[in-house]
Amino acid sequence: MTNALGAAIRHEWDLDPDFLTLNHGSYGATPRVVLAEQDRWRRRMESQPTRFFFLELPGALREAAGRMAGFLGATAEDVAFVPNATTGCNAVLRSLHLQAGDEILHVSHVYNAVRNTILHLAEQAGATVVVAEIPFPRPDVATILTNIERAITKRTRIAVIDHITSPSGLVLPIADIIRLCRTAGVPILVDGAHGAGQVPLDLPALDPDWYVGTCHKWLSAPKGCGFLYARGDRRAELHPVTISHGYGQGFTAEFDWTGTTDPSAYLALPAAIAFFERLGGVALMARNKALVTEAAALLAAELRTEIGALPEMMGSMASVRLPLGIESTRSEAIRVRRALQAANVDSPVHPLAGGMWLRLSAYAYNEIADYERLAALLPGVLARLT
Numbered sequence: 001m002t003n004a005l006g007a008a009i010r011h012e013w014d015l016d017p018d019f020l021t022l023n024h025g026s027y028g029a030t031p032r033v034v035l036a037e038q039d040r041w042r043r044r045m046e047s048q049p050t051r052f053f054f055l056e057l058p059g060a061l062r063e064a065a066g067r068m069a070g071f072l073g074a075t076a077e078d079v080a081f082v083p084n085a086t087t088g089c090n091a092v093l094r095s096l097h098l099q100a101g102d103e104i105l106h107v108s109h110v111y112n113a114v115r116n117t118i119l120h121l122a123e124q125a126g127a128t129v130v131v132a133e134i135p136f137p138r139p140d141v142a143t144i145l146t147n148i149e150r151a152i153t154k155r156t157r158i159a160v161i162d163h164i165t166s167p168s169g170l171v172l173p174i175a176d177i178i179r180l181c182r183t184a185g186v187p188i189l190v191d192g193a194h195g196a197g198q199v200p201l202d203l204p205a206l207d208p209d210w211y212v213g214t215c216h217k218w219l220s221a222p223k224g225c226g227f228l229y230a231r232g233d234r235r236a237e238l239h240p241v242t243i244s245h246g247y248g249q250g251f252t253a254e255f256d257w258t259g260t261t262d263p264s265a266y267l268a269l270p271a272a273i274a275f276f277e278r279l280g281g282v283a284l285m286a287r288n289k290a291l292v293t294e295a296a297a298l299l300a301a302e303l304r305t306e307i308g309a310l311p312e313m314m315g316s317m318a319s320v321r322l323p324l325g326i327e328s329t330r331s332e333a334i335r336v337r338r339a340l341q342a343a344n345v346d347s348p349v350h351p352l353a354g355g356m357w358l359r360l361s362a363y364a365y366n367e368i369a370d371y372e373r374l375a376a377l378l379p380g381v382l383a384r385l386t
């Protein structure tokens with residue numbers, strides 16, 4: 001157990017020292033010790049491929065799934081691996097076989113790739129997409145619940161709800177939302193791409209129909225490591241996007257083999273969880289929340305703008321409005337993001353509520369000095385944009 005965080009442990013990662021990395025939320029960053037474990041698995045695989053795939057992989061994969069399940073308060077049979085959250089959400093949504101007249105509900109801050117999946121499947125089926133508005137900035141729990149409740153009708157086939165919203169970093173009141181959907185008789189898919197490692201999770205207690213998550217973000221697993229949790233009564237009709245040898249043999253058999261691929265990211269996950277817990281686990285999540293809260297306050301004060309979330313809806317990310325008089329569009333957001341990258345700053349930018357918002361992340365290797373550096377160089381970057 002090490003208590004040293006911030007710059008004192010940055011040597012655990014290969015992060016570019018010339019870059020201000022304030023964006024663990026997009027792709028995570030995998031520490032050296034986890035990459036070494038992934039490499040060990042790859043060497044094992046290549047030392048005798050058939051022995052590995054035929055004899056060793058099935059057990060090793062289930063063991064890794066069991067470790068992830070334990071982290072989620074669940075058991076190995078509840079959890080399957082998927083390469084990423086997009087694929088997990090696709091598996092659930094494609095398994096529904098939507099009909100004309102069905103309604104699919106999502107929130108206005110939905111992740112764009114999942115929105116596209118919903119649109120595509122709705123178009124194919126003649127189903128309708130219904131959007132529950134999340135007012136921004138600083139929405140309150142009651143308004144979010146009311147807006148979701150009002151968007152539910154007798155035709156709602158599924159509610160797809162982000163646990164932590166991507167563009168705005170809001171930790172939605174997911175336990176209340178799941179309860180609301182359950183009372184209304186609406187199945188709920190939680191897109192928890194940002195959940196594991198940002199907030200404590202007990203999935204059997206939350207009891208969603210499906211929960212999809214990533215491990216390459218806040219658990220710092222190698223890229224291409226996600227999970228799909230399905231409640232017992234939801235497994236029979238659930239199939240992976242790619243049908244393979246396990247078809248008809250049950251949830252884990254179907255998802256454990258979807259064709260030959262490199263499974264080393266999944267197998268290195270227990271090492272990533274061990275690293276995360278060595279850094280503090282629950283205490284690390286609380287420390288990251290405190291750090292990003294302080295950082296957002298610092299930035300908003302320096303820029304004379306505002307923060308996007310109330311404190312109770314923050315995890316390890318926070319949005320701060322940028323003082324930019326430019327159009328609130330995706331193309332302009334990309335222009336701002338490129339300008340930040342050119343200044344060696346990695347922090348995503350999203351157009352929301354008529355403004356431009358910077359999404360900060362706080363992870364173990366960050367410390368308040370990083371955000372002070374950002375505050376010092378932002379005015380110069382922004383001045384060149386208007």
Ligand SMILES: Cc1ncc(COP(=O)(O)O)c(C=O)c1O
Binds near residue numbers: 083087165166193226
């Ligand atoms: C809410 C949400 N869903 C899904 C994804 C997609 O994750 P992945 O790239 O692992 O598929 C993201 C990624 O940022 C996200 O924020």
